[in-house]
Amino acid sequence: MQLTWVYKSFDELTTNELYAILQLRSEVFVVEQNCVYQDIDGKDKKSFHLMAWQGDELVAYTRLVAPGVSFPEASIGRVISSPKYRGLGIGITLLEKSITHILETYATNKIRIGAQLYLKKFYEGFGFVAKGEEFLEDGIPHIEMVLER
Template sequence: MKLDISSLRQYIRPFDAFNPYELYAMLRLRSEVFVVEQQCAFLDADNKDQLSHHLLIYQDEQLAAYARLVPPEVSYAEMSIGRIVTSNQSRGTGLGKELMKRSIQACYDLFGKGNIRIGAQVYAIPFYESVGFIPDGAVYDEDGIDHIEMLKKEEI
């Protein structure tokens, strides 16, 4: 099914502006995918949420996609996008690519132009390359899953 962009509602919030329903939806989606679906027990509450902005994309009344927008010097020297996730029902529609395009633009709007670094699961390298990221470093293990840092260089 093709994504109908007009059906999406987007919100960008600093952590302290979440209402309880948004916070619950965000934590539930992250847990559904990163803990349950990927069968990975890890501490999702890593104290970076409070320092970040959060991009939430709703389709109808459901949170369909989410990304954490992290300022420079929190995860890496560069600004970063983390906890990138789409709901199971939204996969294969193009929402993931739309989420990344919006996340990149939101980082520039929030933090200024500059490089963006992510920690990507290795299987997703082609996806991130499709939105301008390149591998930058060696593969490393994070919570039992192979990851690699990827960099999107500032567009001049």
């Protein structure tokens, strides 16, 4: 599968890209995970956005958040793959590219995330280490994890 990877600041996003991002996030985080929460939280404007496209369909996405917005460190959030494209390894490439972009964009060597607990082993595979206790966020078990390079 030939994916087109696009990396943009919020102001560079087209209306069609933003619509696709919000649509996919709603499909997975609100509908699939049955979680009512405020997805549009003001952080998108302060972040960079990594997208994987198959033609005009958004396949995968992450939000790369500047230090001081979610955590003192830079952060990767809203990590998502379209249900139609799961199991193809796209999530691995998505996270590899997200880590590379965030380290370069924010000139940092430390990334902190709030990971859904069921994905802990996935993130450990990239070198993230759990920090602190498990907690509930929007009714879903999470844990903070840190990657230091």
